[in-house]
Each structure stands twice: as C-alpha cells, then as structure tokens.
Amino acid sequence: MAKDTRIPLRVVEPARPQRAAPSTTDDIVASITGAIVERRLMPGTKLVEQQIADVFSVSRTVVRQALNRLSSDRLVTLEPARGAFVATPGIDEARQVFAVRRLLEGGMVRQLAQQITDAQLEQLRSHLRDERHAVARDDVPGRTRLLADFHVVLAQLLGNDVLAELVADLLSRSQLIALMYQSGHSAEHSQAEHVDIVEALARRDARAAARLMEHHITSVERNLRLDPRTPDLASVLKPKG
Secondary structure: OOOOOOOOOOOOOOOOOOOOOOOOHHHHHHHHHHHHHOOOOOOOOEEOHHHHHHHHOOOHHHHHHHHHHHHHOOOEEEEOOOEEEEOOOOHHHHHHHHHHHHHHHHHHHHHHHOOOOHHHHHHHHHHHHHHHHHHHOOOHHHHHHHHHHHHHHHHHHOOOHHHHHHHHHHHHHHHHHHHHOOOOOOHHHHHHHHHHHHHHHHOOOHHHHHHHHHHHHHHHHHOOOOOOOOOOHHHHHOOOO
C-alpha cells in the first residue's frame, strides 16, 4: 500500500490587527493644550519628559516631538540644559496677541453675520446655554473651556479649518496671558458679552457683531495687569526712622 505523502492541512488564523499605541504625539499636544486652556497648568511649570512619557505610556522621543510642536505654537519654552516649561509670555507679546485677535475675530464675525443660518444660530445658542450652566455651577475648568471654545465655534461656522486653528492657537496663548497677568475679567461678564454677539449675528448686523467682538476682546485685555507699577527705589529702600 502506497504511503500517503500529502501534507496535512493546517488552519491558519488571520493575523490580529495590532492595537494602536495608547497615546500619540497628537494626544500629548491636545492634553497639555487643554490643561493650559482650562488653567490647570500654570506659566513656568516644568514639563518633565519622563513623567509625561510615563503618563502616556510612550517613549521620551514621542514626548519630545510633542514638546517641539508646542514650542512652535509658543505654548512651551525649550531651554538648553534645563528642559521644557509652560511659556511665560511677555507684555509686548500679550498686547500683540490681543491686537491680532481684534483684527481676526472682528472680520470673522462680520463675514459670519452675512451668511449665518438659523441652524447655526441654534448651535450658538446651545453653546451659550452650556456656558451659562457652567458659570452658574462654578465649574471653573468647564466654563473656561466653553468660553474659549465659543470663539473657535464661530470660526468653524465659516467652514474655514485654517481660521479655526489660528483662533484656537490664539485662544490658548490668551489663556496663558490671563494666568500671567491676573485677569480681572469675570466669567459672567464674558458670557454676557457672548450673548450680545450672538444676538447681533441673529439680526445679521455685521457692523454691530464686529464692534461687539472687538469691544469684548479689548475688555478682556483691559482687565489684565499689563502695566505693573515700577516702584521708586529711593522710597522702597530708604531706611525707616
């Protein structure tokens, strides 16, 4: 009887797809930016690479890539031999950020007023309700995020992703500035000004919408301590007697 030389069939299980890494550069950038926007990370805070790597279960190389991106966005400062720190914007930079915001966001709402739809207005009013509820329950991180996101939502309604990214970057830098220079602009005041802007948009009043937005940004800037008094050394150092 001839010997059976056939090779037995084996069932080969399909390769299981590899799970994506638990965190990526984008995740780290988003997390640090969110912590800055919500005022959970203060200016000057040291960002230790190994600690961040441990939190996100990634290599320090991935962390370094994220920090480099945040440095390009002016949210992080990289110092040779010292490491990475949450940025500490200067007074000139602060004024420039608010000047750019006035120009950019004033034109943004002027254009939006000319094309906004009823559905988009309802989206804005829903956002305003979320803001109001967060302010009422004293949810500081939540209201801070929502008040900042209002400006990004306006940009998104124009369908311009580049504009939305620019506004988001400027808002993140504005939050650092507010932390640095002790903003006295209350959440209640900001929320009320947002309501006024949306009402101008509902009337399709482009001029009023732009004026209210520029006033809102100026009001936020004016409530910062950007003009600290320089003490008179003679009076400060003069011995008491």
